[in-house]
Each structure stands twice: as structure tokens, then as C-alpha cells.
Amino acid sequence: MPNSTPPVSSSKLQLRSLEAVWHPCTQMKQHEIFPLVPIVSGKGVWLYDSEGKKYLDAISSWWVNLFGHTNPYINAAICDQLEKIEHVMLAGFTHEPVVLLSERLKKIAPGNLGHCFYASDGASAIEIALKMSFHYWQLSGQSQKNNFVSLQNDYHGETLGALSVTDVAIFRETYAPLLRQCTHVPTPDWRYADKGESPEDYAIRAAAVLENHLKKNHTQTAALILEPLVQGATGMGMYHPAYLQRAKEICTRYQVHLIADEIAVGFGRTGTMFACNQANITPDFLCLSKGLSGGYLPLSVVMTTDEIFQAFYDDKTVRAFLHSHSHTGNALACRAALATLDIFEQNDVLDSNKIKTSYLNNIAAPLSIHPKVRNFRNCGMIWAFEVETNDPDFSAKCFQAGLQQQLLLRPLGKTVYFMPPYIISEQEMSWLVDGTLHALDTL
């Protein structure tokens, strides 16, 4: 094995990381108190640190991993691809993995989303969908359609365009002067429903506000962008599919594109292959990333319709979609994605996940009635609940308490959630629930 330097001890690695690596979404000074966890290997749902201690990855390493760490099947596919071609630019060139992947995505995606535009991460996919939507209206002689609407509590990533349509105060406020105006209509999240109002009734009431907004503003609105069924980053808010049905009807009526951001919920997370399936709708743009490559390599894609594609198809270069990223359609990442889709096909993953979902719901009964727990909820392979606490550092303390129980939990504020890899076993699910109960009791 080529290795330029000898292995570094774990305590040295922690210190050297703090010196040289600026960690994401982190106040670096907090690591004066909380040490970094150096991970040396992974297998299935488990991550192993340099002292051999293992942690159950209950959040799939920021929601990306579907079939476990160092999955033998995906590993083999990537190794095979490494021997052929690791990467080639996708302008003027093409390769088998990107063609096969596009054809397979086309088959499984809802409706007629026949054209795949690739990028490397989720936020870039959002930038692409926003630019394509705006550009489409420009090409169609409606250049006044240049505003976007999103949902209250939506998260779409942290580059400037994606942040403009995101509604998370802590990420937005500092950069507000750099961001475009965007309207956030009320969230359909059922936690906001009136007492006695069903999730479905509340979703329909929220959709009426959207309708009212678009009725007045559709001539200036390019697209509605939303996270279908589960609003992840703001705390796993869940809502009824009736909202998606209505939103699609309203967008069609007022000639506004619908952008479905399934970066987190695509590939089975909500119980169906795509969350849009549960409302039986086809968006104009479908954004996918995270689980797309099984969580192995950075890869994202925006899928869209013939109608949008044709508007750009012309003799003039300026009518083209002139957007690219260096690693667009990376061959290794596409091979990892193909292997991931193989696993879905060969193992009836969606059906076996249904059994896992009901198993975990059963064993989690003590959690759902725990005196500190509020709003215990589930959608497919996502579980979440709020913890009753006044501690502003709850999230960091719960993360530490989780590690003590050999669990990787990373609460979003007071919301604790599980989003485990799909290969989690019954025994591992028990470990997860028992460890979480113990962690709550130590807090």
C-alpha cells in the first residue's frame, strides 16, 4: 500500500486536525471542550475509532449512507471502475456509467423526467434547478418570472442561491445582504396544526395560503421549491402528501415550476423510492444527491422534462444551459450509484424497510411515551422527537451522551432523530433505542 507517512496516534490526530482542518458547520472553539472523534474504519452501521471503540451510525453520516459503510458490493464496483477510468470531463465526452445511470434514473423517477444534469453536491443541484427554471422562462419570453417561493422551515443548502430559498435563521441571517429575496409560505408540518385539526386538513389549509400567494404573484414567480414530505435540516418536520398534490395543481394552474428537493428523502427514505410517489406527482425538476451514490462519493443530479430540455435546444450557443462543475458526472461516483440501484433491485429494499420500520416503531414505544419526549413521529426510515429541556447546549450534550452509549446521534436543536442505514438489523435497532433511552436519562 502506498502511504507517505507513518500512522498518527489518535490524540495527536485530534490536535493536528484542529490546527489544519477547518471543520464544517462547527464553532471550532467548542473543540476545546469536546474532542473530535477520529474514525479509522467502518463496517455496516458501525464506525470504529482509533482505539477500537465502535459507534452505531444512527444518522447515516449526515443522511448519505444507505447500505452501510464499506459495503462489499459497492466497493467492488468502484474498484472495477478504478481500473477503467476514474474521471473524464463530461463536455464533448461521455462514458458508460453516466449513460447507464441516466437511463436507470429515468426509469425509476416519477413521470417523464427524461433528462439528467449532473453536479457534485446537493447545493449545486439546487443552484442548477433554480437557474434552469429562471432561464426557461427567459427563453419563453417571460423574463419577469424571476422570483422563487419556498416553504417556511425549508432547507436547500448553503451556497448563496440555495441559501436564498432556505429558511433557517442561523444559516441565513449573517449573509442576508448577499441573498435574493424569496417568499416563504407557511409550512404544512403537522406540528403547526390547530388542536383537533388533522395533518391532512392542516396541509390543505397551508396549501390555500400558497394558492393565494401565487394567484397574486405568479407573473413574477419562476418556481416553488420544497422538501417533499420531510423538512430535514430544521428538525424533521413531517407533513401530509395532500400538500404536494395541491401544490402541484396550483403550480400547474399558475404556470409556476415545481422543484422537488429530494436530496435527503430520495431513494427510499420516506418509504417509497421518492417522496413525490406518495402524492402521485411529477415535479418539473427533481434534485437528488446524498443517497444517490450510496453515500460513497459526491454526486448530484437534476432531472427534468422534455419540455424544459427542448426550450434550450437551439442553433445558438447562448440558448444553451452554460453551467458546469469540474467533476460533473464523475465515473467512479456514477458506478457507485449504479451499484446502489442494483442493491435496491436485487434485495426488495423498500419491502424489507417496511418490516424494519414497523419493528423499530414497536420497540420504540418506551421512547414515544418517555416523560421528556414530545411529538414522536416516523416517516419511512426516519424517526424524530423533541426533548423537553431548557438547556441551550442540549444538542452538544446529547451528542456526547450518545457517544457514551456508542451511538452517533447529532440532534438538530432539541430534535433527536434516527436516520439509520437500511441494512440495520433488529439487534442493532434495539441497541439504538436502548442507547437513546440511556442517553436521555443521563441528560
Ligand SMILES: *Cc1c(COP(=O)(O)O)cnc(C)c1O
Ligand atoms: C443536504 C441537503 C441539501 C444540500 O446538499 P449538500 O450536498 O450538503 O450541498 C439540500 N437540500 C436538502 C433537502 C438537504 O437535505
